[in-house]
Amino acid sequence: MANKFLNLLLVLCSVLFCICIILGAGWFTCFKAKHAIDINDLSYNQVQILMRQYLDNTPGVLRYTWFEPEIGYTLKPHAKLTCWGDTFESNGIGYRTAPTKKNRGTYRILFLGDSWTYVMGVSETESFPHQFEVIANRFAGLDKRIQAWTLALPGYNTTNEIAALDAFYDQIQPNAVVLCPTMNDINSTLEISPQGNFLRSRRNQCQDLNFYSHFRPMDSYLYLSRWERVYGLLRETELRLYEKGVPFFLFFITPYDEAMVHHLVERAKIESPYTIVPTEYVFGKWRQSSEKFGHGTPEAYVIYAKIVYQMVAKEQGWKALGKGVKTEKGVEVPAYFDTPPGNWDKECSELLKARVRKYLSYGFTPGSKYSKSQCVGNIDFATGGISSGKSLILLRRRSNATRLSLTVRRILKARILYPLVLKFRISSPSGGTRVTVEIPKSGAEVQKVVVPIPSDIQEGSAIDLVVDTPRSIVSPNYVSCSVYVTGVEQN
Numbered sequence: 001m002a003n004k005f006l007n008l009l010l011v012l013c014s015v016l017f018c019i020c021i022i023l024g025a026g027w028f029t030c031f032k033a034k035h036a037i038d039i040n041d042l043s044y045n046q047v048q049i050l051m052r053q054y055l056d057n058t059p060g061v062l063r064y065t066w067f068e069p070e071i072g073y074t075l076k077p078h079a080k081l082t083c084w085g086d087t088f089e090s091n092g093i094g095y096r097t098a099p100t101k102k103n104r105g106t107y108r109i110l111f112l113g114d115s116w117t118y119v120m121g122v123s124e125t126e127s128f129p130h131q132f133e134v135i136a137n138r139f140a141g142l143d144k145r146i147q148a149w150t151l152a153l154p155g156y157n158t159t160n161e162i163a164a165l166d167a168f169y170d171q172i173q174p175n176a177v178v179l180c181p182t183m184n185d186i187n188s189t190l191e192i193s194p195q196g197n198f199l200r201s202r203r204n205q206c207q208d209l210n211f212y213s214h215f216r217p218m219d220s221y222l223y224l225s226r227w228e229r230v231y232g233l234l235r236e237t238e239l240r241l242y243e244k245g246v247p248f249f250l251f252f253i254t255p256y257d258e259a260m261v262h263h264l265v266e267r268a269k270i271e272s273p274y275t276i277v278p279t280e281y282v283f284g285k286w287r288q289s290s291e292k293f294g295h296g297t298p299e300a301y302v303i304y305a306k307i308v309y310q311m312v313a314k315e316q317g318w319k320a321l322g323k324g325v326k327t328e329k330g331v332e333v334p335a336y337f338d339t340p341p342g343n344w345d346k347e348c349s350e351l352l353k354a355r356v357r358k359y360l361s362y363g364f365t366p367g368s369k370y371s372k373s374q375c376v377g378n379i380d381f382a383t384g385g386i387s388s389g390k391s392l393i394l395l396r397r398r399s400n401a402t403r404l405s406l407t408v409r410r411i412l413k414a415r416i417l418y419p420l421v422l423k424f425r426i427s428s429p430s431g432g433t434r435v436t437v438e439i440p441k442s443g444a445e446v447q448k449v450v451v452p453i454p455s456d457i458q459e460g461s462a463i464d465l466v467v468d469t470p471r472s473i474v475s476p477n478y479v480s481c482s483v484y485v486t487g488v489e490q491n
Contacts, residue, residue, distance in 0.1 A: 060196030063094060070163035072189045074153065076196060084154060085121040085293060093168055096124050097150040100171045107144040109136075109312070110172055112161040113180035115154035116253045119301060121293030124150075128296075131305035139309070140318040149174065155190040155198065158230045162237050176247040176316075178308060179234065182254040183217070186226040216359055216373065217260060219352035220394060220462035222427045231268035238272050247315060250274035251308050255282050263348035266339045275311045275335040277304060278327045311335035356462050360396040364488035379467070379485070387480040388472040393465040393488060397457050401490035404465060406449040409484040410439050414473040420482060423468040428454035439483060446486075453490070 061081045065071040074094030075081060081090055091099050096118065102108055111117050111129040119127040133148035140146060149172060151164050158181060165177065190198055217223070234250065241248045249272055252261055256276055265274065280286075286300035296304065306325050313320055314335060324332045359373035366384035375381040379391035395404070404426070410418060418441040426432045433452045457463055465488070472480040 060193075062192045062196045062198070064192055064194075065167075068163055068167045070159055070189075071167060072156070072160050073192045074164075084115075084118075086123045088124055093171065095151055095153070097129075098147060100168070102147075102173050103145075105144050106147050107142060107175045108147045108149050108173065109133075109176045109178060110165070110174035111148060111150045111152060111178050111180060112165055113150075113152040113253070114156040114161070114182055114185070115152075115293075116182050116295055117150060117152035117180045118154055120154055120295045121288050122296075122298055122301070126298040126301060128301035128304035128308070131302050132308050135305055135309045135321070136312075136318070139321060140313065140316075142318070152180075155187075157187050157189060158185045158233055160189060162233055165237070174246060176249070176312065177237075177241055178249045178251055178312070179237070180251045180253050181230075181234075182252075183256065184254075185230055186223075216355055217257060217352060218355035218359065218394075218462055219349060219460075220356075220464055221429060221457070222392070222464040222466070223462075224352075225427075227264055228267065231264045231270065235268045235270050238270060247312075248272040249308075249311060249315070251304075251311070252276040253282075253304070255279045257348070257351055259342075259344055259347040259351050262336075262339050262342065263344040265336075266344055273311050273315050273335055273337045275307055275333065277307060278333060280328055307333050353460050356396050356460060360394050360462060362396050362398045362401075362490050364393050364395060364485070366484075366486065378469075378480075380481075384485040384487075385481040386467055386469055386472075386483055386485060388469050388482055391467045391469070393467070393485065395463040395465065395488065395490065397453070397459050397461050397463050398490045399459045401453055403453055403491060404451045404463070405489045405491055406451065406485060407487040408437075408439065408447045408449055409445055409486050410447075411473065411481060411483065412445060415441055417471065417473050417482065421470060422449075422483065424449060424451045425466040425468070426451060426454055426457075427464045427466065428457050430454055430456045
């Protein structure tokens with residue numbers, strides 16, 4: 001009897017052990033899935049908390065460029081630094097690249113860009129500018145040493161990059177310049193703390209509307225006008241370098257719609273050669289995991305280096321690679337020395353209008369199917385909570401509608417915040433419309449606001465509703481809020 005009991009107990013223990021293994025494996029899988037976060041799936045409030053935690057723990061490796069505020073920041077110069085997946089020594093002006101002194105017999109190509117050109121998550125020798133240098137010295141056939149010099153940092157936008165080029169040009173003395181735009185180059189300039197960290201103030205006060213990189217390209221006047229200003233800067237830079245006899249190239253890295261690139265290049269009258277990385281070389285096996293830095297892999301950067309080299313070599317008369325880079329369809333990645341034939345204005349417009357239909361609704365309701373795609377800046381798509389600074393709500397223009405009707409709710413417990421003056425603006429080519437409203441300290445909790453829709457916004461295009469808020473209340477977890485926009489309708 002005792003033996004039977006022991007055998008039964010042994011069987012039960014074995015079964016329980018197996019169950020524990022299965023549960024443990026399940027827990028581990030769920031844990032990994034839970035922690036594999038896509039930041040685009042988070043609400044604005046969640047992003048605020050995450051960014052505060054992240055920024056407070058970033059290494060203090062930056063310095064504010066007081067001598068040229070438009071640059072924003074550089075690395076601390078002449079410092080041994082460990083950041084973004086690499087340990088290195090910065091040069092005398094604060095970049096992860098060679099010293100500024102240019103040796104005789106050197107042909108220096110300057111790469112301008114953001115985190116994709118800096119190449120977060122890999123060493124400097126694995127970056128595509130360095131791989132370009134290796135390829136060029138092997139194939140170009142020059143009697144000079146070709147040196148790739150990188151003026152790039154995470155968070156830079158086109159304004160920062162061009163300001164850095166102008167400020168450091170005489171020290172760097174480039175023989176050619178390659179500027180590498182990415183899809184978030186219309187973002188506002190990041191700020192840093194005195195300790196050298198990226199800074200997001202607790203009140204999250206933005207001087208400019210901050211377009212996050214997940215804002216999809218669409219037929220929005222505000223979005224396209226910012227891109228046109230960026231391409232205008234590229235054209236001005238092209239002309240200044242042309243006067244100096246310095247060739248200028250554009251290398252579009254992150255996934256771009258070719259029709260949009262051709263349209264904007266043509267509209268800005270840019271004449272420099274340009275090339276675009278095919279989308280297939282940006283995702284999948286060519287991209288680091290989000291747990292790392294979410295940028296390209298070393299293998300991807302070898303591909304990028306070859307694409308850039310083919311463009312530069314053709315323009316400069318260097319020897320071509322024995323084998324170029326081809327797309328999945330077997331077509332060699334082209335370099336454009338003139339905008340290719342096509343009605344790019346029409347094609348770009350159709351593409352961007354299709355995105356409006358896909359991602360925007362005629363109204364706005366927090367937490368709805370479309371709300372995530374409709375919110376940009378300091379607004380929480382899940383609750384409609386708006387923080388201080390500028391926020392953007394996007395809607396699809398309905399035919400025959402003449403106004404937007406908004407429902408705004410104040411925070412009952414935050415009496416010290418009110419009265420609060422809110423400014424509403426809809427941007428358009430004609431100048432748009434503006435409405436100013438005061439949210440009182442007492443009275444009705446909910447207030448209706450009416451904003452006229454400019455007549456020159458076409459049916460099916462995006463309506464850019466900007467809300468400007470002067471201040472907000474900050475909770476202990478650093479989530480700030482001024483009011484809630486609980487609904488927007490067109491009528």
